[in-house]
Amino acid sequence: MEGVAMKLPSFKSLAPNAISIGHRSFSRVRRSSSLSVFSAASSSATVATNSESVSLGHRVRKDFRILHQEVNGSKLVYLDSAATSQKPSVVLEALQNYYEFYNSNVHRGIHYLSAKATDEFELARKKVARFINASDSKEIVFTRNATEAINLVAYSWGLLNLKPGDEVILTVAEHHSCIVPWQLVSEKTGAVLKYVMLNEDEVPDVDKLREMLSPKTKLVAVHHVSNVLASCLPIEEIVVCAHNVGAKVLVDACQSVPHMVVDVQKLNADFLVASSHKMCGPTGIGFLYGRSDLLQSMPPFLGGGEMISDVFLDHSTYAEPPSRFEAGTPAIGEAIALGAAIDYLSEIGMPKIHEYEVELGKYLYEKLSSLPDVRIYGPRPSESVHRGALCSFNVEGLHPTDLATFLDQQHGVAIRSGHHCAQPLHRYLGVNASARASLYFYNTKEDVDSFVVALADTVSFFNSFK
Numbered sequence: 001m002e003g004v005a006m007k008l009p010s011f012k013s014l015a016p017n018a019i020s021i022g023h024r025s026f027s028r029v030r031r032s033s034s035l036s037v038f039s040a041a042s043s044s045a046t047v048a049t050n051s052e053s054v055s056l057g058h059r060v061r062k063d064f065r066i067l068h069q070e071v072n073g074s075k076l077v078y079l080d081s082a083a084t085s086q087k088p089s090v091v092l093e094a095l096q097n098y099y100e101f102y103n104s105n106v107h108r109g110i111h112y113l114s115a116k117a118t119d120e121f122e123l124a125r126k127k128v129a130r131f132i133n134a135s136d137s138k139e140i141v142f143t144r145n146a147t148e149a150i151n152l153v154a155y156s157w158g159l160l161n162l163k164p165g166d167e168v169i170l171t172v173a174e175h176h177s178c179i180v181p182w183q184l185v186s187e188k189t190g191a192v193l194k195y196v197m198l199n200e201d202e203v204p205d206v207d208k209l210r211e212m213l214s215p216k217t218k219l220v221a222v223h224h225v226s227n228v229l230a231s232c233l234p235i236e237e238i239v240v241c242a243h244n245v246g247a248k249v250l251v252d253a254c255q256s257v258p259h260m261v262v263d264v265q266k267l268n269a270d271f272l273v274a275s276s277h278k279m280c281g282p283t284g285i286g287f288l289y290g291r292s293d294l295l296q297s298m299p300p301f302l303g304g305g306e307m308i309s310d311v312f313l314d315h316s317t318y319a320e321p322p323s324r325f326e327a328g329t330p331a332i333g334e335a336i337a338l339g340a341a342i343d344y345l346s347e348i349g350m351p352k353i354h355e356y357e358v359e360l361g362k363y364l365y366e367k368l369s370s371l372p373d374v375r376i377y378g379p380r381p382s383e384s385v386h387r388g389a390l391c392s393f394n395v396e397g398l399h400p401t402d403l404a405t406f407l408d409q410q411h412g413v414a415i416r417s418g419h420h421c422a423q424p425l426h427r428y429l430g431v432n433a434s435a436r437a438s439l440y441f442y443n444t445k446e447d448v449d450s451f452v453v454a455l456a457d458t459v460s461f462f463n464s465f466k
Contacts, residue, residue: 074412082438094340124339164190229378361389390438411454
């Protein structure tokens, strides 16, 4: 797996029963072992359909039209929700209704359409605040995505507060969006970045994090749930320890807010970011939660309309948060649709979603780990360790991109391959890339069964040429 990935086959130009590797074509023949596995899994899937027809995944699938289609001649099995979630019909309708019936700019007009758009936009902000239990909707800043939200904190709070020799603590498992902004700011301020490595369970070592804390520590920026390891960090404990040395805490909650109850007052974090598109909402919008006193102390991130109080030729004064950080026309329809997504998730109930996903994620881990030569990254699930509903893995001797391509082209199974915006973590693990199957509450055990059968067949096919 180390080195350059082999050239991928081009399936579309071939007959349905042929695969091209290099300059040769081979008939697509399943081995008898794969057929027997397929038959056994099909039987179990039939039983599952009868016994689990009332599962959460089965109940909500009707709301996601995109899941009811064939891809490359096979029923779509979507296992890439850690990259982006699918959207229920009520979210699509909310976005369409805005553009069809009250499209107008917000905060800038007294006519009916503008007032309606403004009311719905600000209502969406209140929905976000309630969803994560912020004390005031003014603590919610709409951004383009979570990446922009982290950059906002880095450039507004970071440039103002970090000095030469100050320390920012991160983990080796952070998403690039929680590493690169702090690298850029540290270059400007002279601050030092320190990284927490993994423990023997392949989880960021919280004990080491505690040891690294000192009066020099000004910020701890960590994920809540890892998008690669599926591990969940004890944010409340980290916050207490960080606050004890006077440090602030920023939480990347992109993989937790969509999947579990997240209470910012209980966590007591100073900043928290999340993305709409991972929680059944549209792309193009995310949010930053920031404590009111911190937001009040921070200068603007971008300049322009909406974020000002008064503009003179030689200077300007700025609006109160959150408007101070929302320069220009915002993503109005997207914010409203995010509000609809929150309504949808809240109606189901986040505790119910989390409970279902814990069970489904454990099922995925068990089924995947039963295959030979499969290496799953992150902690093993147990009574005390609940993984996120995803598995990043590799199969010995096979490149993850080849696996993902074959799964898609021959089985209609959508997973992700690559470094998942976590190159430092993959280097630490000794690999260039991994494959990742990630679940959401609209997935079912049948989806997992289909994936595992397809993966077994994929591995068998590639191994036949060794």
